[in-house]
Amino acid sequence: MIRWLVAVISLSIAATSVRAADPIEIGIGYLGRAGVKPKLSLVELPAENDGVAGARLAIEDNNTTGKFLNQHFKLEEVRLKENEDVAKAAATLAERTGFIIADLPADDLLKAADALRERGTLLLNAGSTDDRLREQDCRANVIHVAPTRSMLADALAQYLVLKQWKRWLFVVGSHEQDKLYADALRRAATRFGAKIVQERTFEDTGGARRTDSGVTLIQRQMPVFTQQAPAYDVLVAADESEVFASYLPYRTWDPRPVAGSAGLVPTSWHAAQDQWGAIQIQNRFVKLNSRQMTALDMQAWTAVRMIGEATSRIKSGDPKAVTDFLKGPNFSIAAFKGRRLTLRDWNLQLRQPILLVDGRMVVSVSPQEGFLHQVSELDTLGTDRPETKCKLR
Amino acid sequence: MWRCCLLSVTAAWLAMVTPASAFIAYVSNEKSNTVSVIDTNTWTVTKTIKVGQRPRGIEFTRDGKFVFVAVGDDDSIQVIDVAKQEVVDTLPSGPDPELFALDADGKMLYVANENDNTVTIIDVEKRTRLGEIQVGVEPEGMAISPDGKILINTSETTNMAHFIDTTTRQIVANVLVDARPRYAEFKRDNSEVWVSSEIGGTISVIDPVKREITKKITFEIPGLRSEAIQPVGIGMTKDGNTAFVALGPANRVAVVDATTHRVTKYLLVGQRVWHMAFTPDEKYLLVTNGVSNDVSVIDVAAQKVIKTIQVGELPWGVTIAQP
Numbered sequence: 115m116i117r118w119l120v121a122v123i124s125l126s127i128a129a130t131s132v133r134a135a136d137p138i139e140i141g142i143g144y145l146g147r148a149g150v151k152p153k154l155s156l157v158e159l160p161a162e163n164d165g166v167a168g169a170r171l172a173i174e175d176n177n178t179t180g181k182f183l184n185q186h187f188k189l190e191e192v193r194l195k196e197n198e199d200v201a202k203a204a205a206t207l208a209e210r211t212g213f214i215i216a217d218l219p220a221d222d223l224l225k226a227a228d229a230l231r232e233r234g235t236l237l238l239n240a241g242s243t244d245d246r247l248r249e250q251d252c253r254a255n256v257i258h259v260a261p262t263r264s265m266l267a268d269a270l271a272q273y274l275v276l277k278q279w280k281r282w283l284f285v286v287g288s289h290e291q292d293k294l295y296a297d298a299l300r301r302a303a304t305r306f307g308a309k310i311v312q313e314r315t316f317e318d319t320g321g322a323r324r325t326d327s328g329v330t331l332i333q334r335q336m337p338v339f340t341q342q343a344p345a346y347d348v349l350v351a352a353d354e355s356e357v358f359a360s361y362l363p364y365r366t367w368d369p370r371p372v373a374g375s376a377g378l379v380p381t382s383w384h385a386a387q388d389q390w391g392a393i394q395i396q397n398r399f400v401k402l403n404s405r406q407m408t409a410l411d412m413q414a415w416t417a418v419r420m421i422g423e424a425t426s427r428i429k430s431g432d433p434k435a436v437t438d439f440l441k442g443p444n445f446s447i448a449a450f451k452g453r454r455l456t457l458r459d460w461n462l463q464l465r466q467p468i469l470l471v472d473g474r475m476v477v478s479v480s481p482q483e484g485f486l487h488q489v490s491e492l493d494t495l496g497t498d499r500p501e502t503k504c505k506l507r
Numbered sequence: 508m509w510r511c512c513l514l515s516v517t518a519a520w521l522a523m524v525t526p527a528s529a530f531i532a533y534v535s536n537e538k539s540n541t542v543s544v545i546d547t548n549t550w551t552v553t554k555t556i557k558v559g560q561r562p563r564g565i566e567f568t569r570d571g572k573f574v575f576v577a578v579g580d581d582d583s584i585q586v587i588d589v590a591k592q593e594v595v596d597t598l599p600s601g602p603d604p605e606l607f608a609l610d611a612d613g614k615m616l617y618v619a620n621e622n623d624n625t626v627t628i629i630d631v632e633k634r635t636r637l638g639e640i641q642v643g644v645e646p647e648g649m650a651i652s653p654d655g656k657i658l659i660n661t662s663e664t665t666n667m668a669h670f671i672d673t674t675t676r677q678i679v680a681n682v683l684v685d686a687r688p689r690y691a692e693f694k695r696d697n698s699e700v701w702v703s704s705e706i707g708g709t710i711s712v713i714d715p716v717k718r719e720i721t722k723k724i725t726f727e728i729p730g731l732r733s734e735a736i737q738p739v740g741i742g743m744t745k746d747g748n749t750a751f752v753a754l755g756p757a758n759r760v761a762v763v764d765a766t767t768h769r770v771t772k773y774l775l776v777g778q779r780v781w782h783m784a785f786t787p788d789e790k791y792l793l794v795t796n797g798v799s800n801d802v803s804v805i806d807v808a809a810q811k812v813i814k815t816i817q818v819g820e821l822p823w824g825v826t827i828a829q830p
Contacts, residue, residue, distance in 0.1 A: 175644045175664055175665075178624055178643055178644045178665060179643055179644060179662075179664075179665040179666070179667070182643065182665070182667060182669075182678070182681040183681075183683075391621075391645070391663065391687075394603075394621050394622060394645050394663075397603075397622050398622070419664075423666075423686075426666065426683060427683070446686060446706070446707065447686065448663070448664070448666075448686040448687045448705075448706035448707075452756075453706065453734040453735070453737075454686055454706040454707065454708070454734055490732060490734065491732055491734075492734075
């Protein structure tokens with residue numbers, strides 16, 4: 115009798131658990147370094163949650179969709195301290211999540227990718243614009259959501275050429291990443307028919323970014339630095355290190371516009387972008403985070419949404435299946451850029467339009483009209499298939 | 508002498524060409540915050556009505572006496588009195604209304620609130636909110652089944668067509684469609700519901716009984732990259748035989764044989780073609796062209812664009828009164 119009762123009870127428990135099936139849990143990691151990058155402009159200082167705030171919004175969006183599909187998404191954020199081993203941290207995180215959004219410098223990203231190669235964890239690069247990660251150093255387990263320096267440079271060059279501002283005075287910072295951006299801009303000038311009339315280097319001699327009488331000094335320095343230039347249409351500055359470019363607009367010796375790292379800036383996203391329904395994501399982001407949405411926020415949002423898009427299509431949270439779907443021909447994502455974004459299958463870079471912004475408004479969106487391509491106009495931005503050095507493995 | 512003759516000739520000519528039924532079309536101009544009134548007899552704008560901020564979804568009431576227009580940035584739906592041709596009232600729509608659907612007898616209004624992931628239900632006579640339904644991210648397209656039992660809402664970032672039971676106000680099914688579903692349209696015989704996916708570039712044909720996609724319609728235009736083909740508005744003839752699909756920045760309206768689901772023709776219209784409305788006799792189809800700031804008039808039988816009418820900035824929606 116008792117045995118019979120137990121059987122009935124356990125049967126009913128089994129039935130209940132079948133009816134109220136638990137949702138599929140999909141864990142997504144966010145791996146970044148602690149601390150924020152310095153900026154010359156106080157209004158552009160990144161928030162501490164720059165990037166991960168976008169990932170959080172995408173988790174909310176994925177969960178709204180997930181409740182109709184019995185899928186639930188969870189974000190786990192890991193911040194690396196200085197000198198902390200990235201490979202070890204990535205491996206620990208990968209024990210809990212099948213996907214990692216990476217906001218890491220190139221070398222760190224490669225260490226993480228190689229540490230996770232056998233495990234099948236998918237990395238989505240939201241933070242690094244280094245071209246080499248998509249070229250000679252590409253990896254089969256890394257999808258790149260951030261645009262490359264060459265995509266950004268090409269987007270800017272197309273517009274400057276369209277405006278007939280073809281003679282560039284070119285000013286390059288003295289740090290490694292400034293030189294990489296300069297390489298991309300030089301390549302863009304050659305590709306689209308602009309001419310660098312002269313190149314100057316702005317040496318970083320150190321010193322504080324903020325001083326009490328800074329403006330007076332800068333107002334004397336910048337005209338001197340830019341005088342006696344050959345005739346030019348636009349000053350193009352490569353200063354990723356935030357040392358000088360933002361001081362150039364309105365202070366050049368000749369009255370000329372500034373572009374590149376200041377003035378007209380190419381970027382994947384901006385808080386002023388309101389076309390193609392973007393006002394909705396801007397509103398959602400401000401509501402959740404009480405600040406404006408940056409390019410890094412958008413790159414992280416897109417990365418998390420790509421995972422959500424895949425899991426909704428294939429009805430599975432399995433990292434291998436998601437990776438296959440994302441790399442396959444049926445993947446595309448809507449990200450408020452006016453057209454669908456897809457992956458370049460030769461190096462796993464997300465194709466995307468690039469905004470050109472002046473700090474307050476979106477001035478234009480590249481690719482520009484008339485720059486044609488046999489596959490996708492978006493492939494007029496960055497390194498194209500015939501030029502690629504990437505061998506995915 | 509000349510003037511008198513000219514006048515009488517003009518009068519006679521007018522009497523001759525004036526059709527028995529002229530219709531009035533209302534067009535919402537998203538950027539200029541106005542509604543243009545078009546006389547389909549003369550194909551001219553006869554009046555421009557000032558409305559609230561960012562007018563988009565626009566619909567005649569069933570009795571033809573009023574026009575509802577969703578003014579998203581004012582978080583409300585305004586009521587235009589057709590006789591007075593001015594805004595006379597406001598409905599409590601919930602935040603950021605974009606598109607809405609009226610039920611068959613015109614008493615209940617269902618509004619998509621883009622910012623809030625909800626659909627708001629409004630009692631039109633009492634001007635009150637009856638409730639809300641939680642849907643996916645960025646609800647947009649709205650359509651009611653011919654029998655009035657099912658409301659379809661599409662959510663742009665969730666990429667679903669939600670089937671909502673209008674009696675219980677519960678979601679009864681979710682059909683996953685391609686990216687950024689914008690608009691839903693039923694066939695009159697309830698045999699199909701069509702959902703356009705702007706970014707996905709397709710129309711999903713859904714069986715409303717099985718609630719499954721039975722067919723996907725795709726579009727190919729020589730010389731255009733597939734990313735530029737973005738289906739938005741759909742117009743379906745009453746007999747369910749022919750459909751017209753606005754293809755956004757492709758600047759074309761596709762003509763689709765709605766029985767075979769084959770595209771038979773592409774009509775070149777203005778830039779960024781968005782939504783559309785038939786005249787009640789189905790002789791003409793009016794489509795809004797957002798970037799070129801005009802409305803194209805399509806002769807439905809001839810499948811030709813016969814006229815372009817300049818309206819306000821960024822024309823978005825269009826509605827024509829039933830007689």
